[in-house]
Amino acid sequence: MLILICDAFDPSLPKRLERFGEVTEDQARLRDAQVALVRSKTKCTAEWIAQAPKLKLIIRGGVGIDNIDAKAAKERGIEVRNTPNASSVAVAELAFALMIAVPNHLVEAHNALKLEGKFLKKEIKRTELMGKTLGLVGIGRIAQELGKRARAFGMRVLAFDPYVKSSEAAILVPTVKELFQQSDYISLHTPLTDETRGMINRESIANMKNGVVIVNTGRGKCIVEEDLVEALKSGKVGAYATDVWFSDPPDPSCPLLAAPNVIMTPHIGASSKENLLRIGDEVVELLEKSGK
């Protein structure tokens, strides 16, 4: 069996997989691969799948499988698996880091001092997370971890999730409109679906509190970029802190890159050292169970 590692995994993984067959990172060998390991970089489109006639299994190291054409894989009888449990803490910690960077003006203060030698002691007006309301869109694995951390900081944590009946990590609200109306901070944790695509748009933003902070470690396409940029410019949205983009990496013309009050990271939510090891564990487990 030939296992093709397409994207960045923990460096220990190739050795760990040798007991299942030959392991390669040579992308030119896609044609001979029976198993492909991808993260978010490789786009498993119908064309990509057509170049892999022997492929039986695609393992996505991570959660969202929106980079894989599930229909094309199914038509070819290719099994698609992911490693949904590994990444929750890594992504929740990044979401928390993005969130807490905003009221503390960390990026602005750092850049002013480091790049311009400006000591903005009087100019920077910090606020605290304590007593503020965090609204989680989706209360799955990552959002639950973020909810626990936010509560430890004294935040009131609400969530909207039409597919969840109860949660220990948040107070559930019945509509997303109510969530948006009550939240000082909104954090997105849904998969990209027809329901969630573009859910942050001019109309939904109009329902939010003035100066709301939006944190996105979910998917960039849940946002209508032009509408968000307009709201950032007017101050309706106080800040947008994002790890995820419409495309990876964002096109240089992406309007968020030049918009005010945006804090950005390059889709590193799942990339902690510890998480890459956990993803490796889940990959090994999946291969053991698959018997491929």
Ligand code: NAD
């Ligand atoms: P999960 O499946 O545990 O949770 C997703 C939750 O979203 C579920 O509870 C589901 O019921 C809910 N949901 C679905 N549709 C909804 C809707 N229309 N409105 C509200 N809630 C809805 O997944 P998770 O592990 O928590 O991951 C969440 C998302 O985070 C992933 O789908 C992925 O897009 C993203 N993610 C990003 C990174 C990163 O590097 N930034 C890493 C991992 C995952």
